[in-house]
Amino acid sequence: MKVTPLDIRQKTFEKVLRGYDKDEVTAFLLSLSQEWERVQDETKEMRIKLEATEREVTKLREVESSLYKTLKTAEDTGANVIEQANKAAELHLKEVQLKAEALLNEAKTKAKDTIEQSEATSRQMVDEMEERLKTLVQNYKSIESERANLLGDLKRLAGETMDKVERLRNATSNFDPDQHLQLAKREAKQTLNPNAVNTIPPLPQHEKTENAEANNEEAAVPKHQKSFFDEIQ
Structure with missing residues (x-):
């Protein structure tokens, strides 16, 4: 209640007694x-x-x-994001690896081509140097041959010169200028007047002999033998 x-x-309450x-x-x-x-x-x-x-x-x-x-x-979104991030990271890592491998292969190819080109260039340079060396050796041999010929010509010319000097020295020891002057006048007169009487005395016998010997020696030298100086004139 x-x-x-x-x-x-x-x-x-009800009332009661007491x-x-x-x-x-x-x-x-x-x-x-x-x-x-x-x-x-x-x-x-x-x-x-x-x-x-x-x-x-x-x-x-x-x-x-x-x-x-x-x-x-x-949590679900985070898990999805993490999963997607992991997948994206794996994909990016694979792409980076592929690019790195491609760059490495390209670098190897370029290095190989460069090495081959360098080797080819080196071989070509070596061949050219060998060819130049051969040419220089041939030129050196040719120069040596020319030098030997020149020395031979110089020796021969020196010998001939010494012989001529010796002959001139012997000829001038008995040289008489007056007689040679008279001889020149006589030859000039005979050339101008062949019928004129020869009034100039002849040369002494020893001078005639020396002149004849000199002419014979000059005639005895072969005309086909020319010195180095004759060839270059």
Whole structure:
């Protein structure tokens, strides 16, 4: 049975002999009703607070559920992002590896071509140097041959010159300028007047002999033998 403070205040009791003091009972009932009213007010207030708390708990549970869903979604999204990032990283790594291999192969090919080209150029340079060396050797041999010929010609020319000097020295030892002058005049007159009488005395016998020997020696030298200086004139 539900009892209110008003019920407590209005409660009446039957009168009996030697019963309780009416004033004390009334005062107690009044005090009890007031206390009961306070308890009801507190209960009502506590019920209101409980309802508010339950609403807050419901909201918190909803927030918790939303946060859980958000966290779950974030975890799933993070996992997907991580998976996609890993796949993208693997793909990028493969592309980088392929590019690196391509660059390495290209570098090897270029290095091989460069080495082959350098070797070919080196061989060509060596061949050219060998050919030039052969040409220089041939030119050197030709120069040596020309030098030997030149020395031979110089020796022969020196010998001939010494012989001529010796003959001239021998000829000038008995040379008479007056007689040679008379001989030149006589030859000039005979050339101008072949019928004129020869009045110039002839040369001495030893000069005729020396002149004849000199002419014979000059005639004895073969005309086809020419010196180096004759060839270059």
